[in-house]
Each structure stands twice: as C-alpha cells, then as structure tokens.
Amino acid sequence: MPVYFLRRVLAAIPVMLVVAVFVFLLLRLTPGDPAAVLAGDMATPEQLEKIRDSLGLNDPLYVQFFRWMGELLTGDFGTSLISNQPVIDLVADRMWPTIWIALITITLSVIVAVPMGVVAAWKHRSWIDHLVMTFSVLGFSIPVFVIGYLLIKLFALDLGLLPVQGYVAPSEDFPGFAARAVLPALTLASIYIALIARMTRASLLDVLGEDYVRTARAKGLTETRVLFRHALRNAAVPVMTVIGTGFALLISGVVVTESVYNIPGLGRLTVDSIFARDYPVIQALILLTSGIYVLVNLLIDLSYSFLDPRIRY
Amino acid sequence: MPVLDIRNLTVSIDAKDGASVVRDISITIEPGETVCLVGESGSGKSVSSLATMGLLPKGALKVTKGEILLDGEDMLTLSPAQLRDRRATRMSMIFQEPMTALNPVIKVGEQIAEVLEAHTKLSNAESHAKVMDILGQVGLPDIERIAKSYPHQLSGGQRQRIMIAMALILEPRLLIADEPTTALDVTTQLQILRLIKELQEKHGTAVLFITHDMGVVAEIADRVYVMNRGDMVESGKVMDILAAPKMDYTRRLLSSVPSLVPRPARPAASAKIALQVVELNKVYGGGGFLSKSAGTHAAKAVNFDLKAGRTLGIVGESGSGKSTVARCVMRLIDPSSGGIRVGGQEIADLTPRGLHPFRKRLQMVFQDPYRSLNPRLSIEESIIEGPMNYGMPRAEAVAKADELLELVGMPAGSAKRYPHMFSGGQRQRIAIARALAMEPELLVADEAVSALDVSVQAQVLDLLAEIQERTQIAILFITHDLRVAAQICDEVAVMKRGEVVEYGLTADVLGAPQHDYTKSLLAAAPGRDWDFPNFRPVAA
Numbered sequence: 001m002p003v004y005f006l007r008r009v010l011a012a013i014p015v016m017l018v019v020a021v022f023v024f025l026l027l028r029l030t031p032g033d034p035a036a037v038l039a040g041d042m043a044t045p046e047q048l049e050k051i052r053d054s055l056g057l058n059d060p061l062y063v064q065f066f067r068w069m070g071e072l073l074t075g076d077f078g079t080s081l082i083s084n085q086p087v088i089d090l091v092a093d094r095m096w097p098t099i100w101i102a103l104i105t106i107t108l109s110v111i112v113a114v115p116m117g118v119v120a121a122w123k124h125r126s127w128i129d130h131l132v133m134t135f136s137v138l139g140f141s142i143p144v145f146v147i148g149y150l151l152i153k154l155f156a157l158d159l160g161l162l163p164v165q166g167y168v169a170p171s172e173d174f175p176g177f178a179a180r181a182v183l184p185a186l187t188l189a190s191i192y193i194a195l196i197a198r199m200t201r202a203s204l205l206d207v208l209g210e211d212y213v214r215t216a217r218a219k220g221l222t223e224t225r226v227l228f229r230h231a232l233r234n235a236a237v238p239v240m241t242v243i244g245t246g247f248a249l250l251i252s253g254v255v256v257t258e259s260v261y262n263i264p265g266l267g268r269l270t271v272d273s274i275f276a277r278d279y280p281v282i283q284a285l286i287l288l289t290s291g292i293y294v295l296v297n298l299l300i301d302l303s304y305s306f307l308d309p310r311i312r313y
Numbered sequence: 314m315p316v317l318d319i320r321n322l323t324v325s326i327d328a329k330d331g332a333s334v335v336r337d338i339s340i341t342i343e344p345g346e347t348v349c350l351v352g353e354s355g356s357g358k359s360v361s362s363l364a365t366m367g368l369l370p371k372g373a374l375k376v377t378k379g380e381i382l383l384d385g386e387d388m389l390t391l392s393p394a395q396l397r398d399r400r401a402t403r404m405s406m407i408f409q410e411p412m413t414a415l416n417p418v419i420k421v422g423e424q425i426a427e428v429l430e431a432h433t434k435l436s437n438a439e440s441h442a443k444v445m446d447i448l449g450q451v452g453l454p455d456i457e458r459i460a461k462s463y464p465h466q467l468s469g470g471q472r473q474r475i476m477i478a479m480a481l482i483l484e485p486r487l488l489i490a491d492e493p494t495t496a497l498d499v500t501t502q503l504q505i506l507r508l509i510k511e512l513q514e515k516h517g518t519a520v521l522f523i524t525h526d527m528g529v530v531a532e533i534a535d536r537v538y539v540m541n542r543g544d545m546v547e548s549g550k551v552m553d554i555l556a557a558p559k560m561d562y563t564r565r566l567l568s569s570v571p572s573l574v575p576r577p578a579r580p581a582a583s584a585k586i587a588l589q590v591v592e593l594n595k596v597y598g599g600g601g602f603l604s605k606s607a608g609t610h611a612a613k614a615v616n617f618d619l620k621a622g623r624t625l626g627i628v629g630e631s632g633s634g635k636s637t638v639a640r641c642v643m644r645l646i647d648p649s650s651g652g653i654r655v656g657g658q659e660i661a662d663l664t665p666r667g668l669h670p671f672r673k674r675l676q677m678v679f680q681d682p683y684r685s686l687n688p689r690l691s692i693e694e695s696i697i698e699g700p701m702n703y704g705m706p707r708a709e710a711v712a713k714a715d716e717l718l719e720l721v722g723m724p725a726g727s728a729k730r731y732p733h734m735f736s737g738g739q740r741q742r743i744a745i746a747r748a749l750a751m752e753p754e755l756l757v758a759d760e761a762v763s764a765l766d767v768s769v770q771a772q773v774l775d776l777l778a779e780i781q782e783r784t785q786i787a788i789l790f791i792t793h794d795l796r797v798a799a800q801i802c803d804e805v806a807v808m809k810r811g812e813v814v815e816y817g818l819t820a821d822v823l824g825a826p827q828h829d830y831t832k833s834l835l836a837a838a839p840g841r842d843w844d845f846p847n848f849r850p851v852a853a
Contacts, residue, residue: 215414225431230416
C-alpha cells in the first residue's frame with residue numbers, strides 16, 4: 001500500500017506538468033491581452049507596449065514558461081496582473097466558500113442518493129422505483145442554473161424562507177451561513193443525487209442477482225440484513241467511482257452556482273480572471289483544480305481496497 | 314415418515330397463463346438417505362430444489378400446485394418469516410459455484426457465524442467455538458486462519474467446504490446439494506463427495522443431490538429420480554436405474570456417457586506433422602516496476618507432436634497449464650520461450666504481421682458457446698468474416714457458410730439468425746463451422762464440450778470425429794474430462810502444474826497409467842467402475 005501510494009503520487013507529477021504546459025499555452029494562444037484590460041480603453045499603443053514589457057509579456061514563450069515554473073518550484077504562484085495581490089492570497093481568500101459549498105453538496109448528495117437508490121433497487125419495478133428514476137432523469141437533464149433560479153423563486157421569493165443570495169463565513173454567523181448555503185448546495189446536489197441514486201440502484205440490482213445473495217437468503221437471513229450486510233457493500237465500488245468522477249463535474253457546477261447565488265468563491269474568481277486575462281491567477285486556479293482532481297481520484301482508488309478485500313495495491 | 318415429501322409439485326412462470334416449467338413431480342427422501350435428482354439443463358431439477366427452499370426468483374417463477382412437506386409441515390403454506398426460520402435449521406442448501414456463492418467482502422468465519430446469529434442466541438464465545446468445531450469437521454486445515462480469510466484467498470475445494478460447514482452447522486434434517494462438485498476438479502470432487510457422505514452418516518442428514526453427472530450418481534446415490542423438460546421420467550434404486558432403465562430417455566442418457574475405457578488409436582493416415590511444440594515455456598507476470606512477485610511458471614518445457622488427421626488430448630486439472638499451452642499454440646498469448654511449428658514452420662516468434670498467413674491454418678473452438686459468438690452478428694456474418702479477411706469474395710464465402718452449416722448438422726435457414734436463437738449444442742456446432750470456414754490444418758478445442766449436456770456432448774464429439782475423417786484436420790483437444798479424452802483422443806498428454814507428466818497413446822496412458830498423478834486422476838473419476846453405455850459394471 002505505501003509503495004502504491006508513492007507510485008501514484010509520483011505518477012501525478014507528469015500529469016501536473018502536462019496540465020501546466022497545456023494551460024500556459026492555451027492562455028497565451030487565445031486572443032486577448034491583459035495589458036489592454038489594465039490600461040483601459042484610452043491607452044495609446046506605446047503605453048500598452050510599456051505595460052507588456054513590465055509584465056514580461058514580450059519575452060519569448062519559453063522564457064515566460066520557465067520563469068513561471070521556476071517561481072512555482074520556490075512556492076511562488078506569482079502576482080495578479082490586475083489587482084497586484086499575490087495569487088496565493090487571492091486564492092486563499094476565495095477558497096473557503098467553495099470548499100464549504102462543495103463539502104455540503106457531496107455530503108448531502110450521498111446521504112440522500114444512496115438510500116434512494118437502495119429503496120429503488122429493493123422495490124424494483126414498483127411505483128417508488130419509477131419515482132426515483134423519474135427524479136433521476138429530471139435532476140440530470142435540467143441545467144444547474146435553471147434549478148438554481150427555480151429554487152430561489154420558490155424558497156426565497158415566494159415563500160420567503162431563505163435569503164436570495166450572498167455568503168457569510170460560518171465562523172462569523174453560523175445560522176446565516178447555513179441559511180445561505182442551503183440553496184446553492186441543493187442546486188449543485190441535484191445532479192449528483194440523480195447520478196448517484198441511479199448508479200446505486202443499477203449496481204445494487206446487479207448484486208441482488210448474485211449467487212451469494214441467494215446463499216444469504218438460504219441461510220434464513222432477514223431481507224434487511226441481506227440488503228444491508230450482503231448486497232450494499234458489494235455494490236459500493238461503482239458508486240464510489242461515480243462520486244469521484246462527480247468531482248470533475250462539481251468544479252464546473254461551482255462556477256455556475258456561485259454566479260447564480262453571488263458567492264465570492266473560486267468559481268467566480270475563475271470567471272473574473274478569465275475575463276481579465278489575468279494569466280497568473282488562471283494558471284494557479286487550473287493547477288489547483290487539477291491537483292485536487294488527481295488527489296480525489298487517488299483517495300477513491302484507495303477506498304476500493306477498504307470496500308473490497310480482493311482489491312490490493 | 315420421510316424427511317422430505319414433495320407431492321405433485323407444479324412450478325410455472327409467474328404470469329397470467331404462464332407456462333409450467335415443472336409438472337406434477339413427486340419426490341420422497343427418507344432420513345439418512347441420499348437421493349439423486351438427475352437431468353440435463355432445462356429439466357427443472359434446480360427449480361424443484363429452489364421451490365423447496367422457498368427461493369424461487371420472485372416475480373419470475375411460482376408454485377402453482379402441490380405440497381412440499383418437510384417432516385410433515387407444508388413449506389408452501391408458511392409465512393416468509395416462518396420459512397426463514399426453517400432455512401439452515403431444518404433444511405440447507407449448497408450451490409454449484411463455490412466461487413460466487415460466498416460473499417466476497419465478508420470473512421468466511423463471519424459468514425458461518427451469521428447463521429448462528431440469525432437462528433440462535435449463542436454468545437460470541439460459544440458461537441466462535443461452534444464455528445471452529447464445524448470448520449474442523451469439514452476437514453479444513455489451520456482453521457483459525459481460514460476463518461479470518463476472505464473467499465478469494467481460498468481454493469475452490471476449500472470454499473465448497475465452507476459452504477458445507479455453513480449448511481450443516483445447525484444440523485438440518487435435509488441438505489439440498491445443487492451440483493456441488495460440478496465446478497471442481499476430479500480429485501477435489503472426490504474429497505467433497507466423501508465429506509458429504511461422512512457428515513451425512515454422522516448427523517443422519519437426508520441429502521437431495523442434484524447432478525447431471527451419471528458418474529457421481531453411481532458413486533453416491535441410494536435412489537435416483539430422472540427428470541426431463543419439467544417431467545419426472547422415472548425413479549428407482551440406483552442399481553435398477555443404471556442396470557435396467559425402463560424409459561427410453563434414461564437409456565439414451567446413460568448411453569451418452571462416454572466410457573472411461575479408451576478406444577484404440579486409429580492407424581495414422583499420414584506422416585505429415587501438423588503441429589510440433591518444442592520446449593515451450595510460459596511465465597506469467599513478475600519483474601514489473603516495483604513488483605516483488607516472481608511470476609508463475611504456467612508451462613514448463615512442454616513437448617509434443619501432432620500428426621494430420623489425429624487428435625491429441627491435453628488433460629489436467631485447473632491450473633495445470635493446459636489452456637496456457639492451447640493459447641500459446643494459437644499465439645493468443647506469447648510464449649516466453651520454445652518453439653511452435655505449424656507444418657514445419659516456426660511461428661513462436663513471428664510478429665503479428667508475419668503471423669497473419671498462419672492464423673488461417675490454426676483455428677480454435679472455445680468452452681462457452683454462450684459467449685464465444687458475437688451476439689450482434691448473424692450466424693452467417695460470423696462465419697464469413699474470417700474467409701473474407703483472407704480475400705474470399707462475399708458470395709463465395711456465403712455459399713461456403715451454407716455448406717458448412719449443413720455439414721455441422723444445422724437446420725436450413727439458420728444462416729440469417731442470431732446466436733441467442735440457438736441452444737448451447739447448436740451454438741457449439743456453429744462455432745465449429747466458423748472455425749472450419751478457414752479450412753485450418755489444426756483445430757484447437759479448449760474444453761469445447763464441457764459446457765454441454767451429455768447427449769449433446771456425444772453429438773458434438775461424433776461431429777468432430779466425422780469432420781476429421783473427411784478433412785484430415787489435426788485436433789488439439791484440451792479437456793479436464795478423462796471420459797471425453799478416452800473416447801476422442803488418439804494420444805494424450807497429462808499435465809500437472811505446467812509440466813507434462815505422462816504422454817503417449819491414449820490406450821496406454823489411460824489404460825495402463827505409469828505416473829502416480831495419472832493414476833490418481835483415474836482413481837478419482839466418479840463412476841469408474843460402471844460401464845454406463847452397456848448398463849453393467851466395468852469388466853475387470
């Protein structure tokens with residue numbers, strides 16, 4: 001296991017390197033100029049040139065790339081071209097709202113979706129199964145922003161139960177944080193609930209047809225015991241996989257959700273930085289998300305060996 | 314009073330006017346008796362046993378008539394909770410596949426203890442002691458370690474012992490064993506059969522043993538019930554059924570069982586060597602990045618020749634390397650070292666491109682006809698794909714496919730249909746036709762008849778012999794079944810753990826074995842003392 005862990009961490013280095021090169025080139029090769037954003041509409045070509053020079057944007061691409069890499073290796077993520085703040089501070093400021101929303105979303109999804117899937121599989125082809133499946137199709141096919149606005153209309157505007165948007169840190173005002181986090185989390189969770197419930201159901205249906213489930217029944221065990229002790233754990237590996245890949249979706253979902261609910265998180269920061277062509281910030285954000293993605297996948301892979309003793313690394 | 318008394322049981326598909334799959338059968342089993350329920354696939358033998366346990370798949374099958382009396386109590390009138398209560402305490406069941414019948418993610422000791430948890434109020438310590446006791450009784454070594462193992466860490470035989478321990482821990486009156494040794498090697502099978510017998514005598518358990526294997530029947534049964542397509546054909550004492558079957562179906566079933574007495578080798582029709590394998594080695598795994606394992610030596614210095622028009626059998630138990638050799642010969646996997654010569658030419662080290670002209674000359678028929686044909690291609694498409702790859706025009710290939718389908722005895726008009734519309738035996742015929750379409754010099758048959766019922770098996774073996782006579786094709790026949798090998802092979806190589814331990818004419822190897830391993834294989838073959846096709850004991 002430690003060897004495997006080490007091997008996976010080492011394997012992540014080339015992945016991150018490829019991401020770095022890709023992001024770097026992609027940004028430089030897309031049209032748009034941070035100097036133009038900084039200088040405003042009235043700048044003369046000479047002024048623009050000067051700004052570019054001072055930002056190092058006129059150097060050859062490889063020089064820029066290696067300068068960036070060198071800074072990264074010393075732990076320096078660079079400075080925002082627009083706000084002149086260190087990138088690391090910008091990200092640290094904006095990280096917590098996103099982390100909170102993501103954690104609440106994942107927890108909520110698992111708590112709601114897994115029992116939904118279990119019941120649907122257990123009562124296969126009954127009305128409750130159809131209900132779960134209908135919800136799954138809807139949750140999956142309605143775009144995140146539509147669900148967001150529908151929830152705002154219903155709970156914030158019509159019923160007036162919750163604030164429309166905004167964000168308060170949990171350390172400042174926990175009830176306020178909770179009230180504002182419910183709708184964004186619910187919005188984001190809808191798609192995961194659909195996905196995870198569906199996967200749980202399918203996986204469990206497979207397992208319920210297995211010989212060892214018949215053996216468990218032949219032993220005279222109760223249905224609940226057959227379901228929870230024998231079937232569910234065997235069905236867990238594909239469900240974990242979906243939760244893992246769901247993280248990739250979560251990152252894109254966060255961008256939309258934060259915009260809809262006006263939350264100052266990483267998603268908004270990403271969008272704003274892209275519009276401003278703020279290269280260092282975008283680069284850092286993309287590296288961060290891909291780093292998180294690699295890490296989550298590693299954790300998911302490691303979880304398999306806890307769920308299924310046949311999987312050993 | 315009989316332990317089990319099934320009266321006029323009818324099981325039907327659970328739908329309006331659903332067809333019946335078991336009709337009006339009656340079975341009785343006395344205390345301590347072993348009753349064999351035999352029949353081919355689709356005979357309804359498993360359905361009858363599942364009905365007894367109340368384990369018929371919900372929404373698919375249901376009992377529509379009859380009674381199932383266990384010690385006089387009708388199982389069909391019990392509530393689900395009452396029925397659960399009877400399972401494992403009064404009646405238990407063990408299944409065919411010990412690989413899949415145990416839960417892969419729970420330690421086997423816990424799986425056995427679960428039976429006690431469900432039905433008794435024993436303390437943890439008492440429960441542990443009882444589990445250890447039964448593990449000892451089923452003859453497992455190092456029981457403390459085994460109890461803490463997961464199923465995948467145990468061998469097939471050990472898993473089946475675990476299943477037996479689980480079934481017998483509460484000393485039920487009735488044990489239903491559904492093909493419990495079919496997936497096991499012969500030597501393991503013999504041990505398991507002995508174990509069941511021993512425990513049965515010790516506890517006085519009545520056993521309902523479901524099997525398709527007449528050898529096993531001859532070995533263990535007191536009485537026999539023969540089923541065919543949902544009907545009870547006949548029943549009686551085992552010697553009466555084996556020596557003087559009354560019904561045609563039973564006679565045919567017994568006549569299809571291949572004899573263990575080897576047939577004499579045919580005179581060699583040609584001296585042409587179709588396949589020569591020289592010092593073939595195959596090592597799996599090992600040597601990877603940061604890997605500690607040394608690799609598995611699946612084939613060690615294997616040598617044999619095969620002449621045109623002859624059949625060479627490779628026999629052995631699972632893990633003996635017989636399939637590895639077949640796959641190396643086909644170059645489906647790359648041999649680690651050694652030579653494979655087809656018609657005198659070396660193919661062991663050819664590149665995929667260099668191998669292309671040889672692929673045509675080697676064809677293979679696989680074990681499972683349900684998975685070896687592409688379900689999305691019609692039979693005709695499957696057959697013509699190969700010849701067309703080698704440049705035959707479509708019209709010609711189609712004509713050839715029709716010819717071949719006729720040769721393998723498929724009904725006219727099969728060509729446009731899809732694999733799922735055919736039975737297992739028919740599919741294996743199609744697979745053979747597909748292989749023959751390439752006009753190969755060598756046919757490799759990897760357990761090609763193992764998944765088939767005996768009567769179908771006999772037909773497919775006849776077909777292979779007939780084709781061989783006509784085309785002078787050489788056949789490399791991989792099998793674990795000594796009966797089949799005795800009847801179809803001219804020569805036999807016996808493999809054990811990657812090595813050929815005995816190689817020679819079938820009549821010599823199986824008729825007068827020299828190596829201890831061959832002797833032990835023959836000794837373990839169930840029903841070796843009975844000559845089934847002639848309804849009498851083997852003449853000494």
